[in-house]
Amino acid sequence: MRYVAPARGTVDPQVFGRMPLLAWREYADLLAGSQWPTLDVLNALWPAHARTRFVAQDHELLADGLHYEQRIAERGQIATRIGNWHDLLNALVWLRYPAIKQALNQRQVAEIARMGPKHRSRPQYAMTHFDEAGVIVVLRDPALLALWDAHDWHGLFWRRRQAWLDGAIQLELFGHAVLEHGLSPDKLLVGKALVFQSSRDVDAGDACAECAAAVAAGKLLCDPLELRPLPLSGLPGWHADNADEAFHLTTVCYQPRRAGREYPPAHAQP
Structure with a gap:
């Protein structure tokens, strides 16, 4: 709906x-x-x-x-x-x-020239999904990515809750449709994430710049399957009920991983 x-x-x-x-x-x-x-x-x-x-x-x-x-x-x-x-x-x-938006625009125009105005390519779908619901996530601990890969939402958002509080994970919400959904207090929010893994202090600002460059170069957002679902309502402070463990065991925005679904590795951030 x-x-x-x-x-x-x-x-x-x-x-x-x-x-x-x-x-x-x-x-x-x-x-x-x-x-x-x-x-x-x-x-x-x-x-x-x-x-x-x-x-x-x-x-x-x-x-x-x-x-x-x-x-x-x-x-x-x-x-x-x-x-x-x-x-x-x-x-x-x-x-x-603006740099990410301009990169998306340049790529979209190139795809329109290639596909024509009535057809859409896999990159176009990927870029549109990211434009509407995109999240840029930066983390250091590979164990967090393993929990995410497995859709172990209880582990990612409850057992490792501190990682979302102490800056071990940082994110930038890019998708304007998710921001719009945030106008409704009870809305369960889910983003579509690109993940960067850092070997140093986490810096989401640097990742945004790298994201813009990689999108412009056609190295990112070539297929919708690059994007990972991220139930944002599980993050501390993003939903009134998620300070209770029961939320992380029963909420409907925590979906199991589909059989055969694999995610690309995180993008290395120098």
């Missing part, structure tokens, strides 16, 4: 003080304010050198016949629906992670 976000004035204010939206608190005025931010307000947040701009998605814009991705690549115009949570959160992701 398609998710329908709550109307702006009906959103529970507490969601902005809880993950995942808490991590976007520098945009609190845009998210929790009584009025929708205008495109001028959003565009004022771009660096001075940026060529991309948010433009109203209206009939006049769509009459150019360009694909959404082509319009960004050719004109720097990001079609944005005014008064729409999904598009507002997409705009904030563009502002925070």
Whole structure:
């Protein structure tokens, strides 16, 4: 069933003080304010050198016949629906992670040229899944990855709960659809993760830069099966009930691994 976000004035204010939206608190005025931010307000947040701009998605814009991705690549115009949570959160992701967004756009345009506008390739599906639900995870301990590989959610989120609290694992939520789902307090959130393994202090910022470069070079997001499910509601602070062990034994967002499903190794971060 398609998710329908709550109307702006009906959103529970507490969601902005809880993950995942808490991590976007520098945009609190845009998210929790009584009025929708205008495109001028959003565009004022771009660096001075940026060529991309948010433009109203209206009939006049769509009459150019360009694909959404082509319009960004050719004109720097990001079609944005005014008064729409999904598009507002997409705009904030563009502002925070422009290098990853640009890399995805370049690859999408190349795939459109290769496949045509009516067909989609495996890389296109992978990139779309990541754009909507992507998470970048960095960890040091291979044992954590083994628990994840096995879908041992109780082990990953309960027995090793401290790893999520002390910084041994770090993550950056990239997918704007997951941010949108975070507007509903009881929604169980699941992301699609790319995993980086570090031999030094964990640094999610470095991993984001490496992710952008690898996506642009076609080394990542060539197939949807590269992405690992990550039940974000199991993370400390991401759901009101997950401080209780019973949550990690019974919650429906913890799915068993499908027979034969294998995951690629983590990407090495120097």
